[in-house]
Amino acid sequence: MARLKICVASGCEDFAVPGLSHCERHEAARQDKLKARRAKAQTSEAAVMARILYADPKWKAARLAFLRHHPLCVDCGELGVIEAATDVDHITPHKGDRKLFWDSSNWQALCHRCHSRKTAREVFHG
Ligand SMILES: [Zn+2]
Numbered sequence: 001m002a003r004l005k006i007c008v009a010s011g012c013e014d015f016a017v018p019g020l021s022h023c024e025r026h027e028a029a030r031q032d033k034l035k036a037r038r039a040k041a042q043t044s045e046a047a048v049m050a051r052i053l054y055a056d057p058k059w060k061a062a063r064l065a066f067l068r069h070h071p072l073c074v075d076c077g078e079l080g081v082i083e084a085a086t087d088v089d090h091i092t093p094h095k096g097d098r099k100l101f102w103d104s105s106n107w108q109a110l111c112h113r114c115h116s117r118k119t120a121r122e123v124f125h126g
């Protein structure tokens, strides 16, 4: 049987949801906060600008050409894993900055999994 833990929210004495560190009430509040932050990231000026940049047909062509020259995921490669790259990632997040976006020395080839992991980190930690 799983041991019950107490919710980590300060002052809360409810049991945590098994496998999580918060009680049901605080877990729901935490999810709401995350959702709000995610929604904000989607509508910020930088996100709007990024959408415009990514929609550029020139980017699609540049991306394909880059992946032809860099067919393997660099993150997986560092771990000795050979994984086909599917995404072009900006090493320094461009945040909608056109110059940084188009600077190919700031590009790296990543597989989809590595790219979403990195993107998620950037959304939550700036
Ligand atoms: Zn709680």
Ligand SMILES: [Zn+2]
Residues within 6 Å of the ligand: 073, 074, 075, 076, 077, 083, 110, 111, 112, 113, 114, 115
């Ligand atoms: Zn990878």
